[in-house]
Amino acid sequence: MRILLTNDDGISAPGIQALMEVLSEVGEVFVVAPDGNRSAVGHGITLQHPIMVREVKLQNTTGYAISGTPADCVKLAVQGTLIPSPDLVISGINQGQNLGTDVLYSGTVSAAIEGALQGFPAIAVSLDDFISNDFSYAASFTKNLSLYLKEMGLPRDTLLNVNIPAVPEDQIRGVKITKLCLMRYDNVFTDRISPKGTRYFWQAGEIVADQCQDPNTDLEAVRQKYVSVSPIHFDLTNYRIMEQIQNWKIPV
């Protein structure tokens, strides 16, 4: 099994390092990842500049550090000449959750979406902790999931978004198949004035606490210490309202 590994925290981040180690036990690992942090770049790609590529010696393999986005990494890996065609695309392990509609902003998830868009089975993996360096359970879960997917296959045009609670392994309650929750934030922007008198904003915000209590959502599953696995597609057509607007008389 040939595995293409990428992320959005950068090629030297601990989450991707943890995956390199365990995945080399189950297949040939090819690392094509950003040369630095690309968190929250969404599904951006690089069209205005060239994409620089630097070979990097890694534990068990050679990797490629890329000056572009996570989606660039996957496109370049599967459409370029750097590496052979993979059997599975894995993006992560991200430092921090990627839940609900926030996946739209996520470089990690977008890389996996790009993998599926290019016709490959793909998974995105995130650890629900912005600080912890302990990726051991998340890495071993991902390894087992990779083997399971090799056996089961993934339907075309689908990827899996995996979020792992940051709790000791014996407190994990199981795996839940979930839907994405509609994420809401409060106090998103802080309005400030720079020392030179320029107005600027910081974007952050806190998750609205009482949202998404539906136990079938990814957010609630992780809160309840389940590993959340959400099947994701990339067809943004809203077929549900197609018929309704077919009857409109939009002026030409």
Next chain:
Amino acid sequence: MRILLTNDDGISAPGIQALMEVLSEVGEVFVVAPDGNRSAVGHGITLQHPIMVREVKLQNTTGYAISGTPADCVKLAVQGTLIPSPDLVISGINQGQNLGTDVLYSGTVSAAIEGALQGFPAIAVSLDDFISNDFSYAASFTKNLSLYLKEMGLPRDTLLNVNIPAVPEDQIRGVKITKLCLMRYDNVFTDRISPKGTRYFWQAGEIVADQCQDPNTDLEAVRQKYVSVSPIHFDLTNYRIMEQIQNWKIPV
């Protein structure tokens, strides 16, 4: 009617200028747009740096030039304190098509998705030409569509992706409600060596010519000189395969 106007080509691009002019005839226009070109940044947002804001005098209103992405512009406009809450979010007119799965890469479409995500009716508008400065028909179509949407309303969690053929107005054959096509490209990456001996790639590619001949797709509609209007949602959950993978026994 209060209209929030943004784009990804930047606040001084001709497409957004054309919209400012015609939309000021039908409502109060607030412009919050990137301070320069942000094409293909997808749904990226700015979390690692502050977002700088500069007031700009425009034809009929004051605008805000933003150092961030198109999605930042919409988030800041509707969650920050810059402008009053809009009745409609419009992103465009983009210089160049935004069709099919390419909307995932599009800053223009992502801005409109962000509008819908925040609960506002939203449309993204693109002109199928990377050079032409003649946005007059596209602008007048968008103005009429805005008035029509004011009357009809848009279902929540839905936006419209509009693509306008770059042909003389009398050659436009009508409006088609379309689905997004799965876009395929050939020859995406050019492999080069810099003067200093570094390997790099340019990303570009050509649309695979014979794809998407289904007349119900956006790509084919625009090819046939129809204005393409695609209803878009932002729920990436793949409900179709939910039941199937509910039965999986993923190892914990």
